[in-house]
Amino acid sequence: AQSVTQLDSHVSVSEGTPVLLRCNYSSSYSPSLFWYVQHPNKGLQLLLKYTSAATLVKGINGFEAEFKKSETSFHLTKPSAHMSDAAEYFCVVSDLGAGGFKTIFGAGTRLFVKA
Amino acid sequence: DAGVTQSPTHLIKTRGQQVTLRCSPKSGHDTVSWYQQALGQGPQFIFQYYEEEERQRGNFPDRFSGHQFPNYSSELNVNALLLGDSALYLCASSLGVGQSLNYGYTFGSGTRLTVV
Numbered sequence: 001a002q003s004v005t006q007l008d009s010h011v012s013v014s015e016g017t018p019v020l021l022r023c024n025y026s027s028s029y030s031p032s033l034f035w036y037v038q039h040p041n042k043g044l045q046l047l048l049k050y051t052s053a054a055t056l057v058k059g060i061n062g063f064e065a066e067f068k069k070s071e072t073s074f075h076l077t078k079p080s081a082h083m084s085d086a087a088e089y090f091c092v093v094s095d096l097g098a099g100g101f102k103t104i105f106g107a108g109t110r111l112f113v114k115a
Numbered sequence: 116d117a118g119v120t121q122s123p124t125h126l127i128k129t130r131g132q133q134v135t136l137r138c139s140p141k142s143g144h145d146t147v148s149w150y151q152q153a154l155g156q157g158p159q160f161i162f163q164y165y166e167e168e169e170r171q172r173g174n175f176p177d178r179f180s181g182h183q184f185p186n187y188s189s190e191l192n193v194n195a196l197l198l199g200d201s202a203l204y205l206c207a208s209s210l211g212v213g214q215s216l217n218y219g220y221t222f223g224s225g226t227r228l229t230v231v
Contacts, residue, residue: 032216043119043205043222044158051217090157094216100171101213103148103220105157 002027004093006106014114019078021109023091026072033074034092035065038108044090050074061085086113119223121206127229128196134228136191140208141221147189148220149181150205158205164189165212193228201230 007022025033032051036044048059055067065076074091091106120139128134140147146165150158160173164183178194187208193200207220 034219036219036222041224043224044207044220045222046219049217049219092219096213096216101216102171103160103215105150105159107157108155 002031002093002095002097002102002104004091004104004106006089006091006109008109009107010110010112012112012114013081015083016080019076019081019085019111021076021089021091021111023074023076023106024072025074025091025093027093027095029095029097031093031095033065033067034094035059035063035074035076036090036092038088038090040087047076047089081111081113083113083115086111119206119208119221121204121223121226123226124224125227125229127231130196130198130230132196133192133194134196136193136204136206136226136228137188138191138206138208138223139188140206144208144210144221145187146209146212146215147183147187148207148209148215149189149191150207151175152203152205152225154202161191163212170212196230198230201228203227 003026005024034049035047038044048057050057050067063078088108094103122137148163149161152158161175162172163170167183180192183189203225205225206223209215
């Protein structure tokens with residue numbers, strides 16, 4: 001079965017401090033993993049993706065994520081938060097298995113950045 | 116290079132009515148997927164269209180139907196609207212059914228549907 005769990009519904013950090021948004025996944029096949037960001041009243045924008053290449057993935061706006069198969073995790077990090085990072089973040093797993101191509105979104109993590 | 120465009124941006128309908136939402140995919144993309152995002156939740160997959168056919172469907176009733184046109188644009192139709200259909204409806208495009216595995220989706224800004 002395929003599933004995505006974002007471990008925190010809300011995360012609050014101060015500007016200039018590190019960001020960690022946690023994501024665990026379950027997939028019976030070799031998955032592709034993504035992080036998307038959604039600013040208020042906007043669509044989703046792709047931040048970064050893992051597709052079975054390097055396990056440490058760099059994305060836009062200074063974000064990174066590390067694929068850890070042994071821990072079934074794909075946590076999103078950024079060394080220093082900026083006010084403009086305040087948004088909703090979604091972890092996504094996609095795979096192609098016996099049941100066909102499936103994409104599942106996590107419930108989202110709201111990131112708050114304090115001045 | 117035009118991204119994904121959706122229309123209208125906002126819509127208010129009454130229970131029992133029918134609604135049609137429209138989506139034009141990113142230039143060069145030929146596959147359109149529709150998602151429903153209720154307030155405070157992640158997007159839920161409705162269905163995906165490729166070569167003018169519904170290729171996959173999520174756990175949504177038959178009141179939700181769609182269409183894809185030869186120019187790859189798509190419509191989402193919802194009949195007999197319920198209060199619970201109030202949500203942000205997102206259209207996502209990709210090149211080929213499986214290419215989103217490698218490249219992800221390009222999303223539109225969505226249509227906010229309110230059912231009263």
